[in-house]
Amino acid sequence: MAEDRAVSAGQRWVLVLASVGSFMVVLDLLAVATALTAIQRDLGASLADLEWTVNAYTLSFAVLLMTGAALGDRFGRRRLFAGGLALFSLASAACAVAPSAGALIAARTVQGVGAAVVMPLALGLLNATFPPHRRGWALGIYGGVTGLAALLGPVIGGVLTQALTWEWIFWLNVPIGLVAMPLVLARVKESFGAGAATDPPGLLLFSGAAVGLVWGLVRAEAAGWGSAEVVGALVGGVVFAGLFVLRQTRAATPMLPVRLFRSRAFAAGNAVIFLLNGSLTGAIFFIAQYLQVALGHDPLEAGLRLLPWGLAPFLIAPRAGALADRLGERPLVVAGLTSYSVGLAWLALVSTGDAPYLSLVGPMTLGGIGFALAIPAVTKAVVSTGAPGDIGKASGAFGTMRQLGAAFGIATLSAAFSASGTYATADSFTDGFRTAIAVAAGLTVAGVVFGAMIPKAHRRL
Missing domain, CATH: 1.20.1250.20 (MFS general substrate transporter like domains)
Structure with missing residues (x-):
């Protein structure tokens, strides 16, 4: 029993590095909220610009999560996780040096792409490393670190914005990511998903569904729930989602096996x-x-x-x-x-x-x-x-x-x-x-x- 509950060095590294990735993503998401007023003042951003500073990140993050997981299964979770950390860190630096609201929104979009790779593969590596009888314990530690990021995000955002400048919210990610990335490559064992091929039609259909649904939801308050933009986006998202499910029942290597829903x-x-x-x-x-x-x-x-x-x-x-x-x-x-x-x-x-x-x-x-x-x-x-x-x-x-x-x-x-x-x-x-x-x-x-x-x-x- 004691041996069953022991944690190996490799498992500890996976737990630490997966938690670090989650910490970066969640901390950045919440810290930005307290800096929006300062961003508006320094970059001359409009209310719509501020909304898209948040929404651009949310949109690319949500749309590409399944794609990030599928690519990790195909090309290696460790390799893609390290790449996601690198992309997230570089995009954070681009956010910090953005000369305009448009440049900041573009960098936030790329940051969301990095987060969409980091988050599912952090969870995938964690669950592939720990056996079922220890998985809850590992997820609890992982969740505790993520909770710490949620706890500290608004505080750190307020401290950095008031004591320094809002740019430091983004600079904070860069050294963490640059240290974590080589450690992932050196300390984490590679793992792959079932099958050797991806499902490009499934990826496209899922992306269309996610874009439609998220776009409709993030624009509902500004454009109105009954507007043609929102209704069209939501209906389009539902149609693409239905086509995605149909595709998954027929694909040789589905993105999301329908059998899971049993x-x-x-x-x-x-x-x-x-x-x-x-x-x-x-x-x-x-x-x-x-x-x-x-x-x-x-x-x-x-x-x-x-x-x-x-x-x-x-x-x-x-x-x-x-x-x-x-x-x-x-x-x-x-x-x-x-x-x-x-x-x-x-x-x-x-x-x-x-x-x-x-x-x-x-x-x-x-x-x-x-x-x-x-x-x-x-x-x-x-x-x-x-x-x-x-x-x-x-x-x-x-x-x-x-x-x-x-x-x-x-x-x-x-x-x-x-x-x-x-x-x-x-x-x-x-x-x-x-x-x-x-x-x-x-x-x-x-x-x-x-x-x-x-x-x-x-x-x-």
Whole structure:
């Protein structure tokens, strides 16, 4: 038993380097949010430019996740992971030296491409390296580091923007990536997915589906849900998605084997992460603004006041992963999502235009405990479904659903906010904020339903 639980040097290197890759991607995603005002001032960016500073990254990230996973399976996960780190680092440097808003948006697009390679292959390497009975523990550590990035992102963004300049948010990635890349090549064992060929028609169809769906979601608030642009993009995305599924049933080497969906753990787990990440991303987006617009804090103060939200995942996620190994995934997913939804409902009730900060600590902490329990468990449920050769494909699908959920969550919560609030006054913003957070709680309750569908034990397909 002790030998079964021992971790080899090779496994430790994979865990550390996969976690570093995830840390870079998540830290950058959240740190940028606190620098948008400074970017607008220095580059003369319009509101649309600021939106695309975020959306360009989200779009390329979500669209290419499955492609990154498929290419890693074909050409080697280690090799592509190192290449993704290099691309992400170079794009970060390009963001830092961007002379205009257009150049920054272009560099952010390339940065999203790098992130789309790094994230699924970090997860693929991790799951290929650790056996099923230790996978939950490893995913817990990985999730804890990712939670630390979420915890520190707004704080680091505020500190660097106020103490130095916004460019340092991007410069921070460069030395980390340049150190990590040769270590990956030297310390990580190469692994491949099942089959030796890719599916170019599948790649094109999936890319079309992802572009349509993400474009429609990120443009919904600005252009309107009923606009021809948004409706056309969403309908086109759905059509391409249907064609992609049809292609996967006939392809000799499918990007995403349809047999994976025969597993309730895979199907229900992907639905859970879609809803949970939608709720989580949208809630963080609005909580950070609530602390500034309604309660009057500056970016650094707002980042520091978000600490209870991220502290629980950092402390709990490693233990939650180990519990998933012992108890199974379903109890932790259901308990975690229930805790998170209660925390959000509590937050919606206590939020006012002059709410004392201490009244927010309890619901943020409860919410953090909830998703810290759920995320490692649902990750293990999804990626442990298939045979070892399918891990990359399962990881890519999981990452894609996570990013689509993020775009869906921000779009849905923004629509809920606009229906009952504005940015005109603290009270008006609070009205919209409470509605948006209530919708986030509702998305999580729907996630509980799907979480209950995850079987107590599931077999590989």
